[in-house]
C-alpha cells in the first residue's frame with residue numbers, strides 16, 4: 001500500500017485521500033483462474049488495513065491525516081488487525097472455495113493451518129524479544145567513546161539478554177550483531193521492538209471484536225472513530241486507550257499465538 005495523496009482542508013475545498021495497493025499475485029492462466037495463496041490473502045488484508053487507515057481519516061491537516069505522522073510503533077496496528085480475519089474459521093469459509101469442486105476450505109485443513117501458524121511460536125516470540133531487548137539496551141546503555149571497549153560491551157550485552165530470555169544458546173563464536181542489518185543498516189535502530197509492540201496492539205484491538213461478537217458494527221464504528229479516523233493527530237497510545245478503555249495487554253497476542261488458553 002502506498003498513499004498518493006492525503007486528506008487536507010484547502011481554502012475552497014476538502015482534498016480527499018487516495019491510496020493504492022500494488023499486488024504481486026499469481027495471474028490466471030489460459031485454463032485456470034488465479035488461485036491466491038492464503039499467505040497472499042493475508043498480505044492483501046494487511047495492506048488493505050493500511051489503506052483503510054489512510055482513507056477513513058477525518059483529520060484535515062495533511063501532516064497528521066491518514067497514515068501521516070503516526071508513530072512508528074503503532075502504524076502497523078490497523079494492518080495487522082485486518083490479518084486476524086484471515087484466521088477466523090467462519091470468515092475463511094465465506095472467502096474460500098476449491099477451484100474445481102467449489103467446496104469451501106475443509107475444517108481439518110483449517111486446523112492444520114492453525115497448528116502450522118503457531119508451531120514453535122514461543123521460540124519465535126522469544127527470538128523477537130531477544131532482538132528487541134538487545135537493540136534497546138545497546139542504544140540506551142552504551143555511551144562508551146572508545147570503539148574497542150564499546151564493541152566488547154555489545155557482545156556482553158547480547159549475552160546478558162540471552163541469559164535472560166533465550167532457550168537455545170548459539171555457540172560462542174556466533175556473531176549475530178554483525179548481521180543484524182535491521183538496526184545497523186536499516187531504519188530500526190532502537191525501534192526493533194515495534195514489530196512485537198504493534199502485534200500486541202493489533203491483537204488486543206482485535207480482541208475487542210472477539211469479546212463482543214453480537215456488536216461487530218458498534219465496535220467497528222468505535223475502532224474507526226478512535227483509531228482509524230485520528231491518524232497522527234494525537235498520540236497513538238491515547239487513541240488505543242480511547243478505543244479499548246484501558247492500557248494495552250499482551251493477553252490477546254499470547255492467546256492468538258497458542259501460548260495461552262482462552263479464558
Ligand SMILES: [Zn+2]
Nearest residue numbers: 046050076079
Ligand atoms: Zn504493514
